[in-house]
Amino acid sequence: MMTVKSIGSQGADGYAEYLDAKTVAPERGDYYLGHDGEPVESPGRWLSRPETLRALGIDPGARVGREELVALMQGRRPGTEEHVRPAGPTGTRNAGVDVTLSAPKSVSVAWALAGPEQRAELEAIHQQAVTRTFAFLRDSVPLTTERVDDRNAPTVARDLHAAEFRHSTARGLKGRVPDPQLHSHLVVMSVVKQDGRIAAVRDRAMYRAAREGGAYYRAALAQGLSQAGYAVEPGTGKHGRYFELSHARPEVLQAFSGRSREIERAAREFEAREGRRPGENELQLIKITSRQAKAPQTSRELTDAWKQTAREHDQQPIRSRTKARGFHDIDISWGERVERALTHERATFPARELRATALEQAAGTLDPDTALRRVDQLVDVGRLIALENRQFTTRGLRELEHAIVDRAADMAHPDHSRPMVSERFIGAAIDQASERIGAPLSAEQDRALRALTGPERIAALEGQAGTGKGVVIDAAARVERMSGRTVIGVALAGATAQRLGQDSPALAGRTTTIASLLAQHDRTGDRIDHQTTLIVDEAGMVDTPTLAELIKVAHDTGAKLIAVGDGKQLPAIGPGGMFDRLTHHAPKASLEHVRRTDDPDERKAWRALRQGKPERALAHYLARGQLHLEPTRDQALEAAAARYAKLTQDHEVAQVALMSDGSTKEIDRLNARVQHLRAERGELTGPTVALPATDEGPHYGLRTGDLVTWRQIQTVPGQARIENGSRGIVTHADPGKHTVEVELVGSERRVAITGPEQLDGRRLGYAQHVVRQQGATVDRAIAVTGGWQTSRESAYVQASRARQGIDWHIPRDELGETGTDIDRVQRLADRMTKSERKTPSLDHTTATDRTVEHTAADRAIDLSAGAEHLTRELPDLRITPPAPAPTPDLSPEI
Structure with a gap:
């Protein structure tokens, strides 16, 4: 985890005091608590290059002194009143940026339950990962600007004025045992431009790099842990972006993440009881009453408290294996995991997200620098496709989108094997629907009904909110049933399918979710055939992989598919936007007259x-x-x-x-x-x-x-x-x-x-x-x-x-x-x-420039490896000749 916080112009003294108070040199290399119960940590260390420190009059091997730290945060040369960094437009100088790198909770738990030697080992692995991450951020994030063609162009710095302060506990309530949390504060005070001038940090660039930097740190940390013999479990947390040590019990991880949850839980209980959120004084009272009776006063008491919590959850100390496990930089599933994670929510993604995802999926399996190089190789072999506007997509998802379009176009041809729908059936359905709503169908509803019940095997109904789509669906279902067909209403969500049956009586008892329908078809293969009509409600919310599977089943079985939705309402949770694309290839009817309100x-x-x-x-x-x-x-x-x-x-x-x-x-x-x-x-x-x-x-x-x-x-x-x-x-x-x-x-x-x-x-x-x-x-x-x-x-x-x-x-x-x-x-x-509309990758043409920009160092690496080298080094890519482009908007080389 990497978080970024700006330190204001008045924050130097206070922030230095906070760091200094928690970084007093410990006795005998052990961890102790101060008189107020706060942990006493290791001293800070400089991260800047030796020549940068010497230019400031600082010994590169010295510990970080408070006076030097405050001076650099204020933009001064240590020991003098000379400002080495110019003031900003307002005449002030920000103190810098705090970049916090936090280890996964299981690593902190392993540290908390370890003896002195194992703690030192874990600290060294963490420190090495921090050092690598700092170098990555320094060399890749444009934290300053250079004058290029009469404009300020973002660029990377030659070096940074920066120091690291390692802490091992989360902030806790006074009087309460703090949770173990191994983390480092990287205080970045100034940048050294390529020409040697010193300037303020572009903190927005660091904010934007938080996900990528955090992913790099975790990948480097996981590599160090794995090489030391720890069993690493990758792919944990939201969207599989994180990792944990394999032998950490989930219950103990939760138990050691208790402060914020405990306060929030108490506040919610207060609200449920009193009917309102607690005020500031009441919240303070909640914090006080949640304290433990006695807080630990020594390192031993703190460790004993942690071990007692571990015993309550049957957690044994987490140790490395007796023999270090070799770290292999080849992982046959890495490429597939990267693709899956990238298209979990959208069809397209920028290069920054691509790099971050590659690093996240590398944790425990790939060296982070190797992962960044492999991104270019994924593009080179066609697994990733570069699009216009510096976006990318995956070949697999783009092929799904093409399959939807191709099958829809095929199903849009009139099916002359089906008998024409009788005008008598249409008239009867209109009469029944009109009787149910107590009013005649409008002209646009009549036209929509005829479009949906035409001879084609696919049709689309685009209806604005409140335009009476349910009435048209009901009438269409009646016509299809009168024609001897089995009609099934489906939707992505169960509640939507249920509501479809309530709003359209002809579908009562005949609705289900798309997942259930497809699962049953896979099991039996007999629910959908050429006499089936599938009516898909809220089709705009159906994600691309699900829609592709549904259309494939309809296409292959000879069934008819009617898609109903509105591309202007909420989009799919996953990659989507194909409903609008579908309306360009299938017979479409539109409903625009709002009936839900008379106002x-x-x-x-x-x-x-x-x-x-x-x-x-x-x-x-x-x-x-x-x-x-x-x-x-x-x-x-x-x-x-x-x-x-x-x-x-x-x-x-x-x-x-x-x-x-x-x-x-x-x-x-x-x-x-x-x-x-x-x-x-x-x-x-x-x-x-x-x-x-x-x-x-x-x-x-x-x-x-x-x-x-x-x-x-x-x-x-x-x-x-x-x-x-x-x-x-x-x-x-x-x-x-x-x-x-x-x-x-x-x-x-x-x-x-x-x-x-x-x-x-x-x-x-x-x-x-x-x-x-x-x-x-x-x-x-x-x-x-x-x-x-x-x-x-x-x-x-x-x-x-x-x-x-x-x-x-x-x-x-x-x-x-x-x-x-x-x-x-x-x-x-x-x-x-602001629109959250999902767009398919087919809305973007392919780009001629397929380069993924990484760090300056990466750009200097020759990645023009041939197919033979890639086949040997990347067996997971399963390189196959690129498929011919099915539509003209694809570049022939992909």
Whole structure:
């Protein structure tokens, strides 16, 4: 992990005092605690080159002295008042940048449980990784500028004024045993330009390099640990970006990461109990009351406390093997893991992300410098494809996109083996649909129905939010069934598939998830055939690999596929954007007339948000008093919960959508607050069945009257399973049996949820993330937004859920401290303009320049290896002749 923090112009003395207070030279090379319980660490060391230090009058072999450190942070030559670094435009000099490199928790645990010799070994491995990472950052990150062609061009420095201070504990509460955390602070004070001048650090460049630098450090650390004989487990954490030592138990890692979790958990329990977040004084009280009775006063007491925690979780000391394990720089799966990680979320990625991913996947298997060189080789052999605008994609994903387009184009030809759809069937379906909604179908709905039921084996329906797509889907399903075909409705999410069956009666009991459909087809091969019609709802949210598999099955079996969606709403979680591409190759119908609301001004607001013109929409909501600015996000959450509680006095709880684009913890907080308000009004009755308490889970229970949602699938013997995202009202709660009975929203079906395992997958369902509301229709909506998560797509989905309007709750503190509220509304509009739309790689042409820029040193390396060399060195690449380009936009050489 690498974090970056700027040290302000007034921060030199205070920051040096913090470092100095924790870096007093220890006695006998051991670790002790000071009189206040703080750990006493090793002294700081200089990272600058010897010649750089001598030019400043500093002995390269000396320890970092406080006076020298403060002088350089202030931009002065040590021992003098001479400034070696010019002041900035404001006349001040920033003290520099703190780059913190932290070892994975398992390494810190191994250090905590080790004896003096093993601790020294782990410290040496960490120090070597820090030294290598510092050199990598110095030689690759453009931390300064040079004048080139009358402009300042970012460039790497010749050297840096920098020092390292190693610490071994996380910041803890006073009186509490601190968690072990082996880490180093790299204080970078100034840069030495290539011509020898000294200048300030471009801290933004260091911020941008944080992920790449952290990945380099972990790869270098894993290499050192592996060479020392430690068993390294790569691919841990989010998206497999991290590593841990193999013999560290997950429970003990959590136990030694307790401070922040403990405080947050206590704060959430306070909020669930009191119905609000704790104030500053109350939070301080929570911190005090969470202290242990007696804090350790010596190194031995601290080590004993750590060992006691380890014993409680059956964790043995983590040792290296008696014989050092050789570190091999060949890993047959590295290339595949890099590709998979790069396209986990998007089809294209910049060079910086490519380098960071290569380093992340190298931890425990490849030397980091070797991994960076291999990136160029992946491009050379065609595994990675360089695109315009300095973007890249993988050959595998691009081939999937081509396969979707090719199969869709083939299925778009009229299938003359199928009998033409009878006009009588179309008329009957229109009559039935009209009778159900109590109004005739519009001309555009009629045209859409005929397009979807044409002779082609693929069709697309693009419909804006609230345009009555469900009516057209229902009518199309009726026509297909009258024609003797088996119709199946599918969606990516189980709740969306379930809602599809509710909104389209012709599909009732005939919907499922895409994953379930494909899995059953793989098992039996008999559910989909040439007499099958698949209707895919919310197709814009289907990721490219899933869509490719679904279209392949439809194409190969002779089935028909109808894709329904809106490319302007929320995109796929993974690589996506192919629904819009699909509409260029398949017969397409569009629905534009909004029917969800009768308010013409509300329709205009939705259209403006959809078109990326949020100023018009926000002016509409501001004029109607539906845009509420609160001082902080906590207050915005409180106001949103109060408004929900008020609206549900006149509307069913399931008919008011309370949405946030924040974290799951924020959703839990909103839910707990709403529950408290409803309980105060007497809307919740009977006893409480507690949900299993975890560090990450909610801290509330369920009572009769609560709205609950499923966060995982629940199987019910002899009945249809309950999908992830389903919601229901608690009709009975029995703490003795640890059971709640729930009636599903939209049906009269009742189910029992019994025992900790089933209850663990349930949450209160008052508030939900915006992604779970796409496709829903309610009476009223409330949204908490305005932070960095805000986007054009999320704002459009939030606004267009409700028939009778939306209330926006916006935190002022996330929109800047300067200016007026009108200025903040403009900043909100700017954020609502930002698009998170996923684009396929096919939207980009290939680039002629396929070079991946790395460090200056890497650019000097000759990577023009031939195929014979690559085959010998990179067996995982399985080099094959490049496939001929299936479409003209691909370069012939790929």
